[in-house]
Structure formats: C-alpha cells, structure tokens
Amino acid sequence: MDTKSLIIDNATILFQQKGYKGVGLNEILRVCNVTKGSLYHHFPNGKEELLIACLHFLNEVITLDIVDIFEGYPTTLEATNSMIEKLIVNLETEGTITGYTFSSMVSEMATLSDLVRKACAELYAKIQGIYFKKLMEDGYSKELASNIALMITASIEGTMMLCLVETSAKPLKVISQLLPNILKEF
Template identity: 30%
Template sequence: MGRKGDETRSRLLDATQDLVESGGYFGAGLNQVVAASGAPRGSLYFHFPGGKEQLVGESVRRAGREIGRTVRDLAEAVPDTASLVTGVLALLGDRLEASGWRKGCPVATVVLEMAAVSDPLQEVCAEVYGSWEGELRDRLAADGHPEPDDTATVLLALVEGALLLARARRSREPLDRAARRVAALLRPS
C-alpha cells in the first residue's frame, strides 16, 4: 500500500476511534466514519473488507497500543507502581476532562456493548486489556510485589472503574479517590 493508502487507512481508523470513544459502537456508523474521515466510501471497504467489525476491532487495537506506549513511557519515568498508576489516572483524567467527559477508555464502551455478541471484538478487547495488565504485572514484579498477577488485575479494574464513574459523574473525584487509595493497596502486608 502506498503513502496515500496508508494515510486514508489512518484517517478511517482515527475517525472510528473518535466516534467509538465518544458514542460507542453503535454511535460509529459507517456513514459517520466516512464523513468524519473525509475518505471515499469505497476506501472503507478496500481497507476493511471485514466491514464495521474489522474497522472497530483494528481501531480498538490501535488505541490500546497507544495507551500501552503511554503507560510504558510513564513507567520509565516514575519510581514505582503506585506512581505509575496514579500517573495513568491523572493522564486519563486529563484526557477525559479535555474531551468534555466523552472519551474515557477506548476499550470499555466496545466491550460493554459488543463482547456478548461479537467474538472477534471480545477477543480484541481481551487482548488489549491483557496487554495493559501485562504492563502492570511487569512493573509490580520489578518492584518485588508478592502477587503481581492478582494485583495487576485489581489495579486495572480500579482504573477502569474510576474512569467509568468519572465519566458518569462528569467529575475527576472518582479518579482522585482511586489515586489516593493506590498507595494503600500496594503497601506491603
């Protein structure tokens, strides 16, 4: 694929990610994706012959990689897992607030709407969550935490739940409360 094809594909994925994050799977109709991306309709089917399911799946996977990179970059800049998780909460909170409380987690909306009815989308969402858990597990293990697998799951659930509550309340308060509890959760027993 040439440069122009790559750019068109990227615009389609950008538009899909934006629409899915703000309006969910059902808020990202193909007509809306074409309009938001400025791409010709035929390009949609050329780049994503599997249709909307493939387009959304690749968009979620791509967004997951972007957040994964952000987590890895932050992990290199902070001294411990507690600082990493509070930093992630702050970054995602900034993103959520800047979007007018429309863009929380790029995976949560899709998994809530589609995991029960679309095996391919459920698998993509599980893959992305698994990669994020892996980042947390690796950091916990490096910090010498005795239960990195279980704790990584708990921390991811805490971040996801805090984002959901913050979006519902249009307030950073749930994120701030979660951040305050992280140090206590990671304190050695």
C-alpha cells in the first residue's frame, strides 16, 4: 500500500471512530507511522483535505458494496434486506458498523465546510441512485422511486447511528421487519 492510501485508510477509520474533531494530526501521524512532511506532501491543505479524500474513499467502498448486493437480488426488498442483514452481522460479530457509515463526519463537519458537505452529498446521492435504479426495475414510478430511495437512505443511515449509540442491532432488525410493509403500501 502506498503512503497516500495508507494515510487515507487509517484516517478514515479514525474519523469514523472518533469524529473529525476528536482526531488530531499527531494521532494520524502516529497510527500511519509517517512524518508531518509526508502527510502535507499528499494533503497540502491539511486535515480537511484529508477528510475529503476519506469521504471519496468511503464513497467508492460503500457504493461498490451496495451495488454488488443490489445486483445480486431481483427486488429492492430482497437486496435491502440482504444489505441490512450484512450490517447486523457486522455489528454483532465486530461490535461496529463504522465501515458503512459516515454520518458522524457529516453531522460534525458538513455545516462548517462546503467542500465536506459536497463530498457527503455525493455519497448520499450515489446511494440513493442505487436504490432508485432498483425501485425503477421493480416498477415504481420515477417520482415514487425517488421518494422511497430517499426514505430508505435516511432510514438506514439513521438506524446505523442508533445501532452505534445503543450498541445493539435491534434498530436494524426493526427496519428489516418494517420495510416489506412500507414497500407494499406503495
């Protein structure tokens, strides 16, 4: 792994675990075992530029995972339930789902930095786009597919935060149980 990738990978984990403000540059340097000069070589504008690179990295990782899941199932309901089940398994076996959520970074930084807000908005839009595409394949109208995609995105992101706060998979299990009823109503 090259130095830039190493920094992004480790900083992403730290930001997810502790938030942007909870992680200092010295901690990133120590965990990555790199010098300050090396970090600034790859991220001349410092910590915020690094955060944006981490968000772009998460964008790729999360959306590729969701696309893989959604391409493997014939309906939105089956794909979403599979994705939720994967999150539940991760939470119950690893004790966390931080690799799948970036909400803590969004809530902390999106109002302070337009560049961070835009990077987060891109990720949410990509996720919603995956759901939207599958809902369209399921036969929903364009407007309804768009609205349901937004609802699924907001529900899952919020539920992941609840799971982390409660240290329990129960919120994900509840969403998984309610989702079939919600999709049937439309």
